[in-house]
């Protein structure tokens with residue numbers, strides 16, 4: 120998410136892989152970027168006349184962990200719910216209920232408290248605060264693993 124000197128880091132990493140013999144082929148100098156879309160970053164329409172997008176096509180991966188399997192499965196279930204609710208009328212208006220189901224499940228715009236808080240801080244402060252928090256066992260266990268990765272606080276669909 121933070122593109123600060125990203126291409127420089129990627130170029131150095133590719134050079135390291137080549138110099139240590141881990142890859143023997145040429146890698147394009149401009150890599151394409153993130154392999155899939157994160158929730159809140161994508162501005163794709165998730166429904167239209169006769170169409171619903173789920174999972175990566177809709178851009179639903181969690182921002183903090185980059186995990187997209189659970190949102191892909193859950194959005195499939197919500198899409199099925201929207202299709203049943205449409206009662207054979209698959210117009211844009213009728214299927215727009217799906218977008219609302221996604222917002223109810225994943226939040227509006229994918230903004231969580233940490234991202235909102237971080238938007239107001241200079242990046243140097245975020246780095247310092249992040250290092251401190253990631254050094255605290257309770258934060259890593261309760262927030263990073265339980266909430267951001269496992270989403271253990273969210274009831275199953």
Ligand SMILES: Cc1cc2nc3c(=O)[nH]c(=O)nc-3n(C[C@H](O)[C@H](O)[C@H](O)COP(=O)(O)OP(=O)(O)OC[C@H]3O[C@@H](n4cnc5c(N)ncnc54)[C@H](O)[C@@H]3O)c2cc1C
Nearest residue numbers: 154155173174175176177180185186187188189190191192
């Ligand atoms: C390297 C990597 C590691 C990842 N690690 C994790 C992880 O640890 N945990 C996690 O939760 N998420 C992880 N993700 C993200 C996760 O894989 C995706 O978010 C998730 O698979 C999205 O599911 P999906 O069903 O939307 O798409 P996909 O799983 O990509 O399924 C789409 C399917 O459609 C098929 N397809 C494409 N075009 C056509 C066509 N024209 N006709 C027919 N079929 C077509 C594709 O072959 C594919 O099988 C990772 C992703 C990558 C790239």
